[in-house]
Amino acid sequence: MAQQRIGRIQWGDLEFGPGSRYHVTAIEGLDDLPDIRSEDMERPGQHGDYTGPDYTGPRVIQIGLGLRADSPDELRDLTLALRAATQPQRQPDALRLLDQDTLVYGKIRRRSIPYDAEHLWRTGTAALELYCADPYLYGLEERSEATAAYSPAAGRTYPSVRPRTYGAAGQSGRIAAVNRGDAAAYPVLRIDGPVANPSVEQVSNGAGLTVDATLADGEFLVIDTRTRAVLYMGTSPRRNWLRSGGTWPTLAPGYNEIAYRGSALPGSPGQQSLLTVTWRDTSL
Template sequence: MPQQRLGRVQWGPLQFGPGSQYSVTGVSGLDDLPDIRSDDMARPGQHGEYTGPDYTGARTVQMKLGLRGQSPDDLRALSLTLRNATQPQDEPAALQLLDQDILVWGKVRKRSIPYDAEYLWSIGDAAIEWYCADPYLYGLTERSASTAAYSPSSGRTYPLTHPRTYGSAGTTGRITAVNAGAAAAYPVLRIDGPVATPAIENVTAGGVLTLDATLQPGEYVLIDTRNRGVQFMGSSPRRSWVRAGSVWPQLQPGANEIAYRGSALAGAPGQSSLLTVTWRDTSL
C-alpha cells in the first residue's frame, strides 16, 4: 500500500533509502503539478479570456541524498558509484519509488556531489535532478487483460437428435480494464491473428480503432496508443493500417469496458484471434 514515508527508491542498480548507504533527505517535484501549457487568449473588447484545455509540460524531480560511509575510502567509493550511475542518457530510464508505488521515466540532467572537508571522515551529501519529458506518474505494476474476438454462439444443430446437441457458447469479446489512477492511461494493444479488419472499442468512453489489415495465424501487431505507433510483428511500421476516423483508445480513471471484434479467416477453423491490453495506473 502506498505510504507517506518515502521509503526505498530504485535507480538502475542503485537503491536509495532504508537499508542502503544512501539516505533520502528530500524530494521535490514528485507530487507537484508540472507547469501548465495553456491555450488561453484574451477576449477582444471584453474582460477576461477564452480558455482551452490545459496540458502539462515536463516534470522535474529533485532528490537530496545523504552518503553514509564506514571510512573515508568507503565514502569515496559511494561517491564514485553514484557518479557512475548518473551519467548522461540517450533514453529515459525508470526511477522507481518502491514503497509509494510510483514510477517515472527520467533522464539525469544535474548532479551535485560536493566535497566537504569538515565531514570527510564518513558522511557526505549529494543532489540529483531528473528531467521527465513524460510527466505522468505510473503505478509500478503493469496490468494486463486479454480476450478473444467476439463470436456468436453456434446455436442448435439440425436435424434434431437425441440427445440434442448445441454449438459452442461463443465469446463476448469484452474485458474490463481498471485504471486506479487519476488521469487517462495510454494502453499498449497487441492483436494476434488470425483475423481480418480487427476493431477495438472503448465502450465506456466511446470511440473505435479499426485496422484495415489481415493477420494470418502466428502474426501479430503492437499498437502504442500514446505514440500512435502501429508495428507489425513488433518492428515493422504499419501506421497506414489505421482506418480514417478511428479513435485511439484511452483508459479513463476507473473501470473501462473494451470490446474486440474482427472477421474470421477462411481456412483457420477453431483458431481465435486474441486482443491483449496492457497498462499502468496513471496520474499527474
C-alpha cells in the same frame, strides 16, 4: 497500503533509502503539479480571456541524498558509483519508488556531489535533478487483460513478447480494464492473428480503431496509443493500416470496457484471434 514516507527508491542498479548507504534527505516535484501549458486567448475589446484546455509541461524531480560510509575509501566508492549511475542519457529511464507504488520516466539533468572536508571521513551529500518529459506518475505493476474475439477454443497457446500479469478472465470479445489512477492511461494493444479487419472500441466513450489488414496465424500487431506507433510483429511500422476516422482509445480513471471484433480467416477453424490490453495505473 498507502504511506507518506518515501521509502526505497531505485535508479538503475542503485537503491536509495532504508537499508542502503544512500539516505534520502529530501525530494521535491513528485507530488507537485507540473507547470501548466494553457491555451488561453485574450478577448479583444473585452475583459478576461477565452480559456482553452490546460496541459502540463514536464515534471522536474529533485532528490537530496546523504552518503553514509564506514571509511573514507568506502565514501569514495559510493561517490564513484553514484557518478557512474547518473551519466547523460539518450532515452529516459525508470525511477522506481518501491514503497509508494510509483514509477516515473526521466533523465538525470543535474548532479551535485560537493566535497566537504569537515565531514569527509565517512559522510557526504549529493543532489540529483530528474527531468521527466513525460510528467505522468505510473503504478509499478503492469496490468493486462486479454480476450478472444469469439468463443475461446481450448488448447490454443498465444505468443508473448514479454511476461505479463493477467487479471481475471473477461467475457469473449469484452475486457474490463480498471485504471486505479486519477488521469487517463494510454494502453498498449496487441492483436494476435488469425483475423481480418480487427477493431478495438472503448465502449465507455466510443473511441476506437479499425485495422484494414489481415493477420495470419502467428502474426501480431502492436498499437501504442501514447506514441501512436503501429508495429507489425512488434518492429515494422504499419500506421497506414489504420482506417481513417478512428479515435485513439484511452482508459479513464476507474472502470473501462473494451470491445474486440474481427472476422475469422478461411481455413483456420477453431483458431481465434486474441486482443491483449496492457496499461499502468496513471496519475498526474
